Amino acid sequence: MSAAHEDTSLEFVASNLDILATILPERLLKPQVGIVCGSGLSTLAASFRERVEVPYSSLKGFGISTVHGHKSALAFGLVGPGDGIPVVAMLGRFHAYEGHSLSTVVYPIRVMARLGVKNVIITNAAGSLDPALPVGTSRLIVSIRDHLALPDLTGFNPLLGPAKPQYPRFLPLSAAYSHSLRRTVFFAAHELGLPPSALGEGTYAWVSGPTYESPAEGRFLRAAGASVVGMSTVPEVLAAREEGIEVCVLSLVTNFVVIPDGYRSVREEVDAELSGRPLPPVPQVEVSHEEVLAIGKEKSEVMRSLVEKMIELIGKNA
Numbered sequence: 059m060s061a062a063h064e065d066t067s068l069e070f071v072a073s074n075l076d077i078l079a080t081i082l083p084e085r086l087l088k089p090q091v092g093i094v095c096g097s098g099l100s101t102l103a104a105s106f107r108e109r110v111e112v113p114y115s116s117l118k119g120f121g122i123s124t125v126h127g128h129k130s131a132l133a134f135g136l137v138g139p140g141d142g143i144p145v146v147a148m149l150g151r152f153h154a155y156e157g158h159s160l161s162t163v164v165y166p167i168r169v170m171a172r173l174g175v176k177n178v179i180i181t182n183a184a185g186s187l188d189p190a191l192p193v194g195t196s197r198l199i200v201s202i203r204d205h206l207a208l209p210d211l212t213g214f215n216p217l218l219g220p221a222k223p224q225y226p227r228f229l230p231l232s233a234a235y236s237h238s239l240r241r242t243v244f245f246a247a248h249e250l251g252l253p254p255s256a257l258g259e260g261t262y263a264w265v266s267g268p269t270y271e272s273p274a275e276g277r278f279l280r281a282a283g284a285s286v287v288g289m290s291t292v293p294e295v296l297a298a299r300e301e302g303i304e305v306c307v308l309s310l311v312t313n314f315v316v317i318p319d320g321y322r323s324v325r326e327e328v329d330a331e332l333s334g335r336p337l338p339p340v341p342q343v344e345v346s347h348e349e350v351l352a353i354g355k356e357k358s359e360v361m362r363s364l365v366e367k368m369i370e371l372i373g374k375n376a
C-alpha cells in the first residue's frame with residue numbers, strides 16, 4: 059500500500075465538473091454541504107428531495123467501494139424547508155485497507171471542494187473505547203472534537219508528497235474540527251428533542267484496519283486518550299481542511315472494543331482443571347462487520363435526522 063500522494067486524479071476534476079453539469083439540474087450543481095456516509099449509513103441521503111444519484115463509475119478518478127454497506131455513488135439533492143439547501147453525499151467511501159491509495163481515499167472530498175462545498179459532515183461507524191460510551195443504550199452518537207492518527211504520525215499521511223502552490227505545506231490541526239459546527243450538532247440535537255445522553259463528544263482514533271483491535275491495542279488507544287476507533291475519516295478530514303472546508307465528524311458507536319483488564323493465566327486454568335476444580339469459562343466476545351452494519355441500520359434514523367437538522371441550521375446561519 060503506497061502512502062504517496064500521486065494525485066494524478068486531480069487532473070480529472072475539471073472533466074467531472076463538466077460531466078456533472080450535463081447530468082444535474084442547475085439548482086443541484088452547487089452543493090453547499092457535503093456528507094460522507096459511513097458503514098451502513100447510506101440511508102442518510104434517503105430523503106433528499108429531487109435526488110439524483112451519479113455512480114462513481116460514470117465519473118473520472120473515483121475508485122469503487124468494495125466494503126459491504128457502502129454503495130459507490132454520489133447523491134445530489136435538496137434538504138431543509140422552503141427551496142431547500144443543495145447537498146451532495148458520498149454513498150460509500152474508500153478505505154486504505156481496500157487497497158486504495160490515500161489520494162483515491164480523499165479524492166471525492168477534493169471534488170466536493172471544487173463543486174463549492176463549504177461544510178462537510180463526515181459520518182462513520184466506530185467502536186467505543188470508553189466505558190462511558192456504551193453501545194445501544196446512551197451516547198450512541200459521538201461528535202468528534204479531535205483525533206489520534208497513528209498512521210499519520212508514522213509516515214502514512216494523505217498529505218505526504220511534493221508541495222502544491224494551492225495548499226499550505228504545514229497544515230495546522232489544532233482546530234481541525236469546527237467549533238461552530240460542533241455547537242450546531244448540539245443545537246440540532248436540542249431542536250430534535252434528543253435526550254442529552256444520546257450525544258457525546260470524543261476523540262477518534264484512526265487505525266488502518268482491516269483487523270479489529272487486539273485487546274492490547276484497544277488498551278493502548280484508550281490510554282492514549284481516544285474515545286472511539288475506526289478505519290476511516292481522518293484522511294478525509296485532512297483533505298477537507300487542506301481544501302479550506304469546515305469539518306464536522308459524527309461517529310455512530312456500533313460496538314464496544316473488547317478490552318479485558320488483564321489476562322487470565324492459562325497455567326492457573328489448567329492447574330485448576332487438573333486438581334478437579336475447573337475455573338468458570340471466560341466469555342469470548344468478538345466484533346463483526348455484520349454487527350456494525352446491524353447497529354448502523356437500526357440507528358441510522360437518529361443519525362439522519364441529526365444530519366438533516368444540522369444542514370437546516372447551517373443554511374440558516376449562512
Ligand SMILES: O=P(O)(O)O[C@H]1O[C@H](CO)[C@@H](O)[C@H]1O
Pocket residue numbers: 095096097125151153181182183184267288289290291346347350
Ligand atoms: O468508518 P466506516 O466507513 O463507517 O466503517 C467502519 O466499519 C468497518 C468495520 O466494521 C471499517 O471500515 C470501519 O472504518
Ligand code: HPA
Pocket residue numbers: 183184185186270271287288289312313314315345350
Ligand atoms: O471496533 C472497531 N474498530 C475499528 N473500526 C471499527 N468500525 C466499527 N467498529 C470498529
